[in-house]
Amino acid sequence: GAVVSQHPSWVICKSGTSVKIECRSLDFQATTMFWYRQFPKQSLMLMATSNEGSKATYEQGVEKDKFLINHASLTLSTLTVTSAHPEDSSFYICSANAVLGQPSSSNSPLHFGNGTRLTVT
Amino acid sequence: AQSVSQHNHHVILSEAASLELGCNYSYGGTVNLFWYVQYPGQHLQLLLKYFSGDPLVKGIKGFEAEFIKSKFSFNLRKPSVQWSDTAEYFCAVTNTGGFKTIFGAGTRLFVKA
Numbered sequence: 715g716a717v718v719s720q721h722p723s724w725v726i727c728k729s730g731t732s733v734k735i736e737c738r739s740l741d742f743q744a745t746t747m748f749w750y751r752q753f754p755k756q757s758l759m760l761m762a763t764s765n766e767g768s769k770a771t772y773e774q775g776v777e778k779d780k781f782l783i784n785h786a787s788l789t790l791s792t793l794t795v796t797s798a799h800p801e802d803s804s805f806y807i808c809s810a811n812a813v814l815g816q817p818s819s820s821n822s823p824l825h826f827g828n829g830t831r832l833t834v835t
Numbered sequence: 836a837q838s839v840s841q842h843n844h845h846v847i848l849s850e851a852a853s854l855e856l857g858c859n860y861s862y863g864g865t866v867n868l869f870w871y872v873q874y875p876g877q878h879l880q881l882l883l884k885y886f887s888g889d890p891l892v893k894g895i896k897g898f899e900a901e902f903i904k905s906k907f908s909f910n911l912r913k914p915s916v917q918w919s920d921t922a923e924y925f926c927a928v929t930n931t932g933g934f935k936t937i938f939g940a941g942t943r944l945f946v947k948a
Binding site: 748750756757758760763807809823824825826827828829 | 869871878879880881884925927935936937938939940941
């Protein structure tokens with residue numbers, strides 16, 4: 715099946731530094747990728763939709779300048795948490811719609827990366 | 836706004852018991868419906884999906900779900916659970932023509948051996 719690779723799987727950083735998380739589609743092209751945040755014992759909260767070659771679409775309440783998204787190619791989207799603070803500590807997950815051999819559509823199920831656990835000290 | 840509601844946050848069952856997890860969504864248009872499962876220490880994966888046609892859909896590992904349009908529901912069922920079904924289950928909705936998927940809060944299922 716379609717594989718989404720996310721890196722790093724965990725990162726610890728100091729308050730005030732920036733952290734970059736990569737999301738790659740390994741065996742398909744993804745014009746659209748999604749970034750979610752999952753708090754403990756809560757559901758996935760959609761942060762933004764990453765669009766290849768154009769600006770990301772952010773959900774209400776998500777700071778664009780805080781969470782920078784770049785989707786420079788059909789197989790890579792990056793999320794940069796800028797000037798991280800302890801309240802940014804969370805589990806970040808990327809995903810993409812995919813059915814191998816077919817264009818992505820809303821019918822395509824999401825394939826998830828393994829997630830990145832960010833801890834800001 | 837689109838939303839997904841899962842009725843049970845925690846469910847504990849004994850092996851061989853029947854399972855039904857409730858899911859309701861709020862959206863006026865046509866939707867695609869999904870159930871995802873997250874086993875301990877693993878990433879989310881698709882359990883089953885509904886796009887159109889027969890409202891009773893079958894997924895992997897003996898799971899099935901029924902779409903009842905009039906009730907805006909998409910409940911997940913399994914006649915006889917196994918210890919290996921211990922996981923967290925998420926209901927999700929995508930409006931057709933769009934790509935954004937909204938998730939319910941999840942239900943943690945623990946199956947006692």
